[in-house]
Amino acid sequence: MFERKAAVKVKEALTDTPVVLIHGARQTGKSTLAQSLSTSPREPLRTSVTLDDPIALSLAKRDPAAFLNTYKSPVTIDEIQRAPELFLAIKLAVDKKRTPGSFILTGSSNVLAMPRLADSLAGRMEVIDLMPLSQGEIEGMEDGLVESLFDQEFVPVFKPEGSSELLNRIVAGGYPEPVQRTSRRRADWFESYIRTILERDVKDFANIEALSQMPYLLSLLASRSGSTLNVSSLAGETGIAYTSLRRYLSLLENLFLLKLVPAWSTGKENLAKTPKAYLLDTGLLCHLTQTSVDALRSDPLRLKPTLENFVAMELVKQCTFSPAKPWLRHLRTVRHLQVDFVLESRAKQIVGVQVKPSETLHPDDANGLRFLKELAGTNFKRGIVLYLGSERVPLDDGIEAVPVQSLWGTPRLASGA
Numbered sequence: 001m002f003e004r005k006a007a008v009k010v011k012e013a014l015t016d017t018p019v020v021l022i023h024g025a026r027q028t029g030k031s032t033l034a035q036s037l038s039t040s041p042r043e044p045l046r047t048s049v050t051l052d053d054p055i056a057l058s059l060a061k062r063d064p065a066a067f068l069n070t071y072k073s074p075v076t077i078d079e080i081q082r083a084p085e086l087f088l089a090i091k092l093a094v095d096k097k098r099t100p101g102s103f104i105l106t107g108s109s110n111v112l113a114m115p116r117l118a119d120s121l122a123g124r125m126e127v128i129d130l131m132p133l134s135q136g137e138i139e140g141m142e143d144g145l146v147e148s149l150f151d152q153e154f155v156p157v158f159k160p161e162g163s164s165e166l167l168n169r170i171v172a173g174g175y176p177e178p179v180q181r182t183s184r185r186r187a188d189w190f191e192s193y194i195r196t197i198l199e200r201d202v203k204d205f206a207n208i209e210a211l212s213q214m215p216y217l218l219s220l221l222a223s224r225s226g227s228t229l230n231v232s233s234l235a236g237e238t239g240i241a242y243t244s245l246r247r248y249l250s251l252l253e254n255l256f257l258l259k260l261v262p263a264w265s266t267g268k269e270n271l272a273k274t275p276k277a278y279l280l281d282t283g284l285l286c287h288l289t290q291t292s293v294d295a296l297r298s299d300p301l302r303l304k305p306t307l308e309n310f311v312a313m314e315l316v317k318q319c320t321f322s323p324a325k326p327w328l329r330h331l332r333t334v335r336h337l338q339v340d341f342v343l344e345s346r347a348k349q350i351v352g353v354q355v356k357p358s359e360t361l362h363p364d365d366a367n368g369l370r371f372l373k374e375l376a377g378t379n380f381k382r383g384i385v386l387y388l389g390s391e392r393v394p395l396d397d398g399i400e401a402v403p404v405q406s407l408w409g410t411p412r413l414a415s416g417a
Helices: 006-014 030-038 054-062 064-070 086-096 135-139 145-149 163-172 183-205 211-223 231-238 242-254 282-288 293-298 300-321 363-379
Strands: 019-023 047-050 075-078 103-107 125-129 258-261 276-279 327-332 338-344 350-356 380-387 393-396 399-403
Touching: 006 019, 006 030, 006 125, 006 300, 019 030, 030 047, 030 075, 030 103, 054 064, 064 086, 145 300, 145 380, 163 282, 163 293, 163 300, 183 211, 183 282, 211 231, 211 242, 211 276, 211 282, 231 242, 242 258, 258 300, 258 327, 276 282, 276 300, 282 300, 293 300, 300 327, 300 338, 300 350, 327 363, 338 363, 350 363, 363 380, 363 393, 363 399
Parallel strands: 019 103, 019 125, 047 075, 075 103, 350 380, 380 399
Antiparallel strands: 258 276, 327 338, 338 350, 393 399
């Protein structure tokens, strides 16, 4: 079993919060994580029930109070999004007896996006995001690059590996099941995964008229990964009405398949404001675009956006457990000068991250980071170029290139950022 970094946050939340919601994409290990806590000798005996069980689901929807009396706390309820009727009953139960750790909930869609649910447990619930495995979790290593970037002295740690190994990481992605499969069996898993989401989760969450077009829309988004989101262009290519398409994109976000990275700005410059779109997992992206290791190796135009998506999701994962708790943004000027990722800490410190799918470097590779440094002024902490080489290379004052492997090789700081 993989050791999940989110487990620490869940255990901490159970000590002082009545309701803990673990939510994320289907098959990221939410139920496994919850079950490990339910059976731990250090935790109280906990009842578990899944709303995939039609009998339990029927009772939960028909009589939420009776459901909670049947499955008394402390209880773990899987797939809570299938019975939103339970939230008010849980609120009443918590208000009657506010006991930490009373409820662990898991959800495969963003229940906080459902009407009225975000407020029903305000102040009573802590939300823990569970994404696909990070490379550090796969390797059993600390992936602390984001945390280290905000430290006074940046010391990246990396173990150089061949390009084939890195490309295999990208194609495998981070879902626990396909990571452990061969490439052929992995394709079967992803095919089944997409079908399950479209045939059940989409129908559970929203009334979609163009359900048959969703696979094509998802594939189109995969092929445009790392691009700024152009809804009008997508509408024209798919034939889906603009207003409907915006609703479908929101649905894909709520099902944790699509991740939008907003634009960064100080509010004073003429910068692009459109978000960039990424898929949650490069394994899924490569399956949808029929991208193999050989294809990535031979086609630079395909490698750049795929590697960028890979880096984006590793950064997102690290941002969820970094003490700096930075926001992830991107920067793009009207003249197309850009920084792939801008990390901004709660203390307003700025770090720029550029992705270069090459083993060689050029002085121009730091142009976007130099521009960011000028804009951020004294808030600029540093800039890095993540590239396919094997050495740490200074490019300018406060700007350097480090291998992509620094993402999962760099340890977390003992004292926080």
